[in-house]
Amino acid sequence: MNHYTLAEMTPGLSESFTVTVTEEMMAQFEAITGDVSPIHMDAEYAQKRGYPGRVVYGMLGASFFSTLAGVYLPGEHCLLHGVECKFAKPVFIGDTLTITGTVVNVSEAVAEAEIKAVITNQDGKRVTRGIIKAGLAK
Secondary structure, three states: OOEOOHHHOOOOOEEEEEEEOOHHHHHHHHHHHOOOOHHHHOHHHHHHOOOOOOEOOHHHHHOHHHHHHHHHOOEOOEEEEEEEEEEOOOOEOOOEEEEEEEEEEEEOOOOEEEEEEEEEOOOOOEEEEEEEEEEEOO
16 A cells, blocks of 8 residues: 655656456445446346447446555545546456556645546556546645
8 A cells, every 4th residue: 555645646646556357346346236237237138239248337447446546546645535437448357457547736725636547458448537536634
């Protein structure tokens, strides 16, 4: 876990990590949220919609923005103020995702860092992008 302080959060500072989406993650996400949409649960249904298999929950992928902020950038001193995300391409079970965040702005006045976040898959395709507002202790 990283320990960046507000003073250390400078524009251009970047961190990243990778994770592979598993069947177990999908099952846990469904159990927590109750989202049983067939696009996520039924491979045949997803294939009829033109996908190679079940589509991973967009919010499961976006949830890694929480890990990015709470563990990597800034890490232990973070309290999320907001996350805005856009889903560019679908994610599938077995995809390996790289989650990267780069500080773009720091506001001493509100003790907040703005982080541009991007999730790419194993093929280098951008699947999700976002803006994270990370609050930090002064």
